[in-house]
Amino acid sequence: MAVPTTRMLVLAVVRLLQPVHGYDVRRELLSWHADDWANVKPGSIYGALNxxxxxxxxxxxxxxxxxxxPERTTYRLTKEGEKVFGDMLREAIWWTEQPKxxxxxxIALLPHLPREEVIAALRGRILKFEAELVFYDREQERILAGSGDPAESEPHHVADAIRLTxxxxxxxxxxxxxxxxRIEKGELDVWTDWQRLDGGSMTI
Incomplete structure (x- = not known):
């Protein structure tokens, strides 16, 4: 069973910055880009603290x-929280199952779409990924250029989480x-074979 990532990360930030207000926990995790590489929903952080x-x-x-x-509530990790955090982190660090x-x-259903549409989608995917990599590389450099002190900037090991993503x-x-x-060169042509098998009747 996968570890609940939001809970583990919120516990980690409370542990790092305690005593800490919920807003600062949220701001810290967003500065780590945990909403990207850990799918942490910013709106879920206060609920997790409660x-x-x-x-x-x-x-x-x-x-x-x-x-x-509004009132500002600050939190500190309890002994039970310390134990639960350690257990969660150990389970997560040994987790090897690849996400589905x-x-x-x-991709397994490529023949069901026109070849031209698949090519356009792949080109769009390439542009998106190229832009994301520029952003991720710059963020790694920015974080590593900081002090690494959680009280001042993002910890340096956050750059490794971004690098993994x-x-x-x-x-x-x-x-x-x-x-x-391969598609553009004709090396991968699933459409010709599919039309022959399907009699050319498949349209979307």
Missing amino acids: TMQRDGLVAVEGVTQEGAR NPYSAA ADHVRADLTWTRKTLE
């Missing part, structure tokens, strides 16, 4: 209020380029 407080994993350190602003990619199903994108980009080249 649930973890109920479960005894974090405790309220204090509540302050400045003027008419729904794109694989689409970038490497997956890079592998997908390589596959897409090669597949597009």
